Every structure is written in C-alpha cells, then in structure tokens.
Amino acid sequence: MERNNNIPIRNIYYMLSYAYQTLNLSEYKQIGTEKFDNVKELYTKILSIGIPILIRGGLSKGYISVEETSNVIKGKIDINSTIKKDALVNKKVAVVYDEFSENVLLNQIIKAALVYLSSSNKISQKMRRLFYGMLPYFTEVSDVELDLKLWKNVRYNRKNIRYQFIVDVCRYLYEQLLFDESSTSQMMKEVQDEQRLSSLYEKFIYAFFKRETKYKVSHPQIQWMVDDEFTDALPIMQTDLVLQKDNKTLIVDAKFYSDNMVARFEGGAAKQKSGNLYQIFTYINNWKKEPDETVAGILLYAKTTSLSQPNHIYHIKGNQIIVISLDLQQDFSGIKDNLLAYANQFFA
Numbered sequence: 001m002e003r004n005n006n007i008p009i010r011n012i013y014y015m016l017s018y019a020y021q022t023l024n025l026s027e028y029k030q031i032g033t034e035k036f037d038n039v040k041e042l043y044t045k046i047l048s049i050g051i052p053i054l055i056r057g058g059l060s061k062g063y064i065s066v067e068e069t070s071n072v073i074k075g076k077i078d079i080n081s082t083i084k085k086d087a088l089v090n091k092k093v094a095v096v097y098d099e100f101s102e103n104v105l106l107n108q109i110i111k112a113a114l115v116y117l118s119s120s121n122k123i124s125q126k127m128r129r130l131f132y133g134m135l136p137y138f139t140e141v142s143d144v145e146l147d148l149k150l151w152k153n154v155r156y157n158r159k160n161i162r163y164q165f166i167v168d169v170c171r172y173l174y175e176q177l178l179f180d181e182s183s184t185s186q187m188m189k190e191v192q193d194e195q196r197l198s199s200l201y202e203k204f205i206y207a208f209f210k211r212e213t214k215y216k217v218s219h220p221q222i223q224w225m226v227d228d229e230f231t232d233a234l235p236i237m238q239t240d241l242v243l244q245k246d247n248k249t250l251i252v253d254a255k256f257y258s259d260n261m262v263a264r265f266e267g268g269a270a271k272q273k274s275g276n277l278y279q280i281f282t283y284i285n286n287w288k289k290e291p292d293e294t295v296a297g298i299l300l301y302a303k304t305t306s307l308s309q310p311n312h313i314y315h316i317k318g319n320q321i322i323v324i325s326l327d328l329q330q331d332f333s334g335i336k337d338n339l340l341a342y343a344n345q346f347f348a
Contacts, residue, residue: 007197007328009036014332016046018211019203020165027053043173044123048130050166051110055137060160062104067096102140105153106163111138112146113170122177146174172200198256201302205254206241208339215343216244225286237283245347247290251283251297260301260325261308270308272323284319296320296346303327322346 013031017023023031027049036042117123118132144150151171156164210217222237241252253276261270280297287295296319301310303325310323326338 009039009042011328011332011335012039012200013042014335015200015204016169018207019200020168021207022050022162022165025053040122040173040176043169043176044117044127046169047113047117047166047173048127050169051114051131051134054110054163054166055134057162059102059107059137059141060104060163061100061102062160064099064101064103102138103142105150106160106167107138107141108144109146109150109154109167109170110163111135111141112144112150113174114138115143116146116174116177120177148175197302201256202240202254205252205300205339208336209241209243209343212336212340213243213343214245215347218242218244222283222286223288225288237286239283243343243347247293248347249287249289249293249295250343250346251280251287251295252300253280253283253297254300254302256302258304259306260304260310261306270306272310272312277321277323280321281316281319284321296322298322298324298342298346300342301325303329320346 013023017032022028023046028046031042031045031049034045036045114131114135118128118135120128148171151167154167206217206219209215219239219241222239224231224234224237226234239251240254243250243252255276257273260273262273263270276299280299284295284297289295299310299322301324303309309325311325312323314321314323322342324342326335326342328335
C-alpha cells in the first residue's frame, strides 16, 4: 500500500481555503504567511483563531427537550413518568418541555474538543493554555466524550452554518492526534489517513471549480432509470461534482486512496479499481440527458507514490470515461493548472 499523506502543509492550507471560504476572512490572513512543521500545527492555529470568532458572535442556541419533576406545570405532563417516580407524593408532576439553550450538539463537540486539546501533550503548552482559557464560555454546555460518532449526528442550517468550518477542523485535528497516538499496524494507519483526507479532497475539488471556472457547477443525486418506477432499496447515486457547459456534461468523482490501482498478485499488472469504474459508468448511463447532450465521466484520483498511476481514457458503449491522477505534492499553481486543463480538455 503506497502512502498518500506527504501532501505539503501549504497545499492542505490551500485546499482548506477553497473548501471553506471562511478561511479567507481577515482574521485568518496571518496563517497564509506562517510556516508549519506538520498539519497538526496548522489545524491548531486555525482553531485558536476560529473558536474565539464563534464565541464573539455568540454561541448558537437551539430547542432541546428537557424532562424534570416540578410543582409548576409547563410543557406536557408525562403521566407514566409521574406515576413511576411517585412525584405526586411531593405534590409534583413529571413534565417535558422545550428549552432554548446553548446546550446543543455543535457546542458540545467544540467543548469536548477544547477539553481534549487542553490536556493533549501532542500540542504546545502555549496552545493548551489558550484552549483551556476558552472553556469558561461553555459552562452552560454539557460535557460529552469526544468520539468520531458525534460528527455523524451534526446537521447544519442557515442559523448555524458558521460552525461548519470549525467543527470540521476539530474533527480533522482530533483524527490526526488520534492517529498519532494509535498503536495499530502501519497498514491500518494508512487506511485511517486515507479516510481523513478524502472528505477534504472532495470538498476542495468542488469548491475549486465553483470559484475558478464559469461552468455550471453542482453535485446532484442521479435517479435510477427504472422501467416500472420501483426504486425501493436501490442505493443513492450522490455525485461529487457535475460540470456543465452548453450541451456538454462532465460527471466528476473524486477519489483519495492509499493505492489507486490494484494487482491480483504481487508483481502482476496494475488494473483499474473495478468498483470505481462501475460507479462512474452507472452514473453516466442513468444521467437523464437531452437529445443533443454529450455526457462523460472522470475519476479524479489523488496521486500516490506508486509507479503505476491511472492515466487513461476509455470509450465504452459510446461513453467516454477519463481516469487520471492529480499530483497534490506539486506547487499549488501546478495543481490549479492541472484541474483547469482536465476540464477544458473535455469542454474544448
């Protein structure tokens, strides 16, 4: 398995800048001129600036369900709970009501991250003290154990979208620290590393084309072309990126792996990953296209250190499928030129 984690810190910063336009705010400008020895330092610096910005803007609030016994009736009376707790003996009833509070999941995640970072020996003492000094602003927020499962329950809306960048960076940093502390095998660490950067890579590719080109940029779900309208249990086809111009459509699927091609046995010929080809082929064939529309697909891999890299163009049943690898270790101007060239080659 080939490593794919030697991306220069500067390029990770650029990827973050595209994926989260928040990083372009004046408060973060100093980060672009600093040098970092590792990605942990970059994430830590971002949080040291970003969390105070959230605090100054006021912590987000939401309605949470509260259950308690009270001698004041508010909300709904829970008869079963009242009986079980013998609350009537003390002239009280069990009630359930909604309270507008800061004690919401997003704040719980940030507080948990602050607690974790303020005691982690993986970051500098100066930063630990800084994070510890932010905790008093979260006194009304419950303590939760920091766990990757927390992020699966996060939901954003117009009122809390300003949290997304910081909450995501909290995850990136936590995963990086967890990765460093793990005693798992080298192969498992490579798999974990691949998963950490995959999400950022997808966000970056989408945001780059949104900002740098005039193509119509979207990431729609593709509906299955069924004959009888029965779609129960069919998997969702969620695209990473779709570029459109005039009567041409390019479906882009971003892939970040530790190895981009596979061999059936050691020393054997490297082949495309069949699942990825099936996926992009299915996307193309289920795209509801206009009579004069040309649709193609591209598998955009992040390049690894392996000698065998995908760089092929296939024509299958009248469909063009481009398979290519993007070198994230080159200067960022080269990354930018490559991405624009991949798209322009199709649309030209």
